[in-house]
């Protein structure tokens with residue numbers, strides 16, 4: 039029990055004192071049994087205000103402090119630091135808000151605002167009276183990080199981390215780096231091909247020996263916490279001898295007698311059972327054992343290679359596992375019914391692989407209808423996928439540029455060519471392509487008539503006129519959905535309503551997840567284009583560096599604690615803990631401090647109240663209620 | 670509301686404000702929104718912390734209503750999962766209230782995101798109306 043509490047009520051230069059009678063607040067609490075001093079001051083956060091607290095701590099030997107001023111989000115740290123300088127444990131400072139939560143919202147009723155301020159201050163006194171001295175948790179941080187996903191985001195992260203001298207393990211599940219961006223025919227805004235962008239990153243990545251790349255790798259275990267994560271991966275063999283030259287690889291691919299549909303081009307072209315990806319990494323071949331007939335015509339196969347297991351460690355993990363295009367349902371805009379209804383990613387590859395004339399499934403394409411917002415802004419996926427409007431406009435322009443005359447219809451709900459991408463929208467109009475606006479309540483219908491597809495649509499731009507648009511190809515502008523990964527569950531990262539990985543706060547902690555030390559970059563967080571993906575990757579690295587370069591992290595001490603006297607080992611808390619941070623040992627609950635997130639869920643159903651969250655003990659809450667009973 | 674020097678408030682509402690809801694209360698201040706002053710705010714990290722018996726304790730010891738303002742699906746600790754766990758807590762609290770003969774209307778729960786000022790204001794108005802109807 040704290041016996042000598044100092045109470046400080048701030049005027050905030052009138053922001054508080056114009057409505058809350060601060061003198062009355064001081065009067066109301068100064069004679070409480072454990073209050074040693076109560077004062078009001080014009081600006082508590084000023085140097086003079088802080089000095090007042092520091093002097094009192096020293097001269098009056100305070101063992102607790104209550105500051106009532108603005109929101110603790112603004113100055114809690116200020117007052118904690120001030121107390122620490124004066125020799126008081128910083129967690130014996132209770133900062134409460136009587137500005138945002140009181141004077142500003144009850145300016146119409148100063149009497150009531152004053153009474154509410156008294157309640158708030160009294161409850162804080164009760165709380166601090168039972169507060170314990172706490173120590174921030176200090177964690178050593180080795181300069182080593184794990185990046186999961188080798189797309190644009192993951193590669194950018196690896197490079198930026200390596201530049202800061204941090205050792206990086208970059209894990210990619212596919213045989214080559216690059217992710218989805220590698221497949222894009224022509225990227226907005228740069229106009230480069232996707233593979234050019236990937237090549238630039240690969241060239242940069244190769245310069246850093248402290249980046250360790252694991253492709254064809256599957257994560258089988260992930261555990262640990264900030265400062266000490268462990269990730270176990272199994273790397274599948276490439277079945278190709280090591281150290282073979284580029285020329286040998288070229289010849290091997292040529293000799294291979296097995297041809298299969300190339301998934302990179304969505305089956306528009308074939309590849310061999312042994313193959314490489316131009317401008318990607320590693321610059322090695324891989325054998326697709328699902329199709330290889332083990333003839334060894336290629337001459338460089340090594341069928342003896344075995345899976346290898348690695349245990350990687352990192353102080354932090356950046357998840358950059360990306361997103362995948364929405365796969366339309368069978369029959370959605372006749373997808374899966376007519377061959378000539380395809381998705382935007384497939385169209386992108388079609389643009390890349392066609393030469394001379396645009397052809398699909400043996401038919402020359404002269405007119406195209408793009409249908410927008412497929413799989414976005416629907417009941418199933420409520421969000422806007424944001425990249426698709428501009429990517430579709432851009433793909434249409436790319437098609438026109440490569441193949442000349444085409445009739446193009448953009449059948450849309452709303453065009454969201456935000457920011458500088460408005461120019462793409464304008465350009466499409468200038469090129470004479472037509473816009474038709476559909477009503478999501480009455481979406482377009484795709485049918486076949488002869489060798490044409492007919493898009494039936496009511497055009498809102500012409501007052502709901504029924505149109506029948508005959509085309510050779512319908513391209514569905516599909517949104518993005520998250521790419522699921524086992525590691526999400528292994529690390530217990532929370533998801534947003536939309537199924538993507540969720541940041542702690544969009545403005546305050548935009549690249550951090552609720553799991554300490556696990557950051558997110560790129561489209562695993564929400565749909566982004568490459569520009570936004572790159573920005574978020576650099577942001578995540580910036581955040582990681584604040585720990586990894588300094589060499590340690592200091593965490594708030596608000597984690598669960600068990601009173602072994604009271605604990606009967608019933609394990610209700612183990613079930614309640616969403617972080618897997620509690621285990622039963624010798625009949626008592628034990629907290630893994632590195633894993634505890636500090637939510638407090640463990641304590642709520644404990645039959646003996648043996649488990650409490652530090653800084654938020656249940657006896658403190660009861661004392662806060664008690665002190666207001668008569669007030 | 671007032672008599673001489675003593676300020677007399679007719680009733681008291683306890684708001685358990687989880688991380689995001691606490692930010693919404695900050696935001697309400699910045700916007701100079703108005704809501705009932707018969708409110709006391711207890712800051713908590715996450716609403717899953719609340720013991721059902723603590724709610725009963727508050728209602729038996731001077732509070733006329735309890736508003737559990739959780740972070741909803743934006744919870745920085747649990748994300749979407751927070752919602753179902755909090756409902757579990759509240760269900761349990763309702764059972765306890767029934768046993769004690771305390772009206773269920775005195776306990777209100779709502780997910781409040783960091784900018785959900787309207788949710789805050791409307792919920793408090795509802796509680797205030799209920800309490801006034803009880804005199």
Ligand SMILES: Cc1cc2nc3c(=O)[nH]c(=O)nc-3n(C[C@H](O)[C@H](O)[C@H](O)COP(=O)(O)OP(=O)(O)OC[C@H]3O[C@@H](n4cnc5c(N)ncnc54)[C@H](O)[C@@H]3O)c2cc1C
Pocket residue numbers: 186187188189190191192209210211212215216217218219220222224225226227255256257358359360361362363382383386425429432521522523524525559560561562566567568569571
């Ligand atoms: C059709 C289409 C056109 C587009 N056009 C443009 C454009 O013109 N301009 C533009 O700026 N953007 C465009 N985009 C968006 C662009 O593709 C994305 O912004 C970019 O690919 C996102 O990169 P990423 O690294 O976040 O994710 P991804 O590219 O999805 O990469 C994620 C990587 O992580 C790997 N991975 C996933 N799970 C695991 C796991 N469990 N373990 C290990 N590795 C894993 C994946 O294999 C992949 O390599 C387009 C997207 C599409 C679909």
